[in-house]
């Protein structure tokens with residue numbers, strides 16, 4: 001039987017759920033508080049939209065129960081996503097690490113083809129409609145806008161996103177709606193965000209990019225360990241190695257804002273301690289009269305060596321032949337383990353994804369339907385699932401949106 005389906009949120013998940021519900025002949029009304037649909041999609045992948053990834057496993061997903069994601073994604077995986085968008089007319093290109101983008105290099109193309117399909121399916125799109133309240137009154141859902149207009153439907157899909165980049169519209173309203181209908185929320189925290197570091201070193205080295213291994217410690221315990229590009233910024237650290245590590249850091253700080261965390265940078269991750277010793281020793285022996293400060297030229301970015309020597313309390317002016325072996329050992333240890341205290345993560349305005357959200361134990365992974373309230377569905381970032389960077393979060397939005405819309 002055809003149902004009247006109300007969808008709150010015109011982002012990736014909401015649009016996908018609207019298309020799949022309408023393709024199943026339901027009457028769909030899509031509510032979006034912004035003037036336009038898909039505002040966040042436009043800023044994804046630096047405006048190019050990395051919409052999925054060829055290499056997909058459930059290990060790319062996180063949350064209290066990450067396997068929930070695999071059950072959902074197996075119903076609408078990356079291959080189905082590619083086919084879906086190609087059928088809508090989007091031409092895709094694959095880049096490094098399996099990441100897929102529109103060939104136009106414009107996220108706008110993704111929004112355009114989705115909007116075209118929504119229109120073709122006759123979906124009613126109500127923009128500038130910010131939903132204030134959701135209720136279940138007997139068998140019907142009633143949603144009320146800030147303009148105090150009430151809309152009734154047989155099914156409700158909450159696709160309001162998480163809390164990151166609130167200017168795009170995702171301000172966490174969905175958590176309040178879910179709670180008002182009896183659902184539990186796993187405390188959200190920002191993921192994929194730069195670090196604020198309590199040290200002037202970052203400011204001095206700002207702009208330097210290097211491949212490094214970054215370990216994060218809480219006390220003696222290593223809570224993350226990644227190797228990738230590292231960037232020094234005026235207030236701390238950024239780039240992929242930091243964004244990858246930020247989930248664990250954010251999680252700890254979300255539970256205990258006073259937690260003491262430090263990171264250790266290995267500027268030469270591809271070398272063992274012995275190999276690095278041999279490399280440096282050879283340079284010292286070949287150029288015994290060269291200042292130790294100049295021995296690192298061509299080996300590390302120019303500004304990094306003074307920072308390392310300052311940390312090791314070694315005068316960069318001393319001649320290489322005067323350097324004791326144990327001092328060389330100390331330098332090597334610092335090149336491989338340069339410690340900095342983490343002050344904080346940059347938070348909701350700078351984070352890309354939200355971890356936490358609607359507790360998946362109260363959602364059926366086959367349908368994305370609430371186990372507590374019949375005909376209530378959730379999809380996208382509002383749910384307690386987050387993915388790695390590389391197109392995995394949008395894949396989650398497409399998969400969960402498709403499953404929610406097609407199972408009504």
Ligand SMILES: Cc1cc2nc3c(=O)[nH]c(=O)nc-3n(C[C@H](O)[C@H](O)[C@H](O)COP(=O)(O)OP(=O)(O)OC[C@H]3O[C@@H](n4cnc5c(N)ncnc54)[C@H](O)[C@@H]3O)c2cc1C
Nearest residue numbers: 009011012013033044045131161169170380381391393394
């Ligand atoms: C800078 C940045 C770059 C990113 N790059 C990538 C990338 O390249 N690849 C990738 O996979 N992921 C990327 N992501 C993550 C990805 O954008 C999100 O995971 C995805 O867009 C979530 O989709 P969603 O539909 O669940 O939520 P959203 O896209 O946030 O959509 C939710 C919608 O609901 C609307 N809404 C909220 N509350 C209400 C209300 N009360 N009434 C009416 N409407 C409401 C909002 O206005 C919004 O339009 C990036 C994120 C950011 C911030």
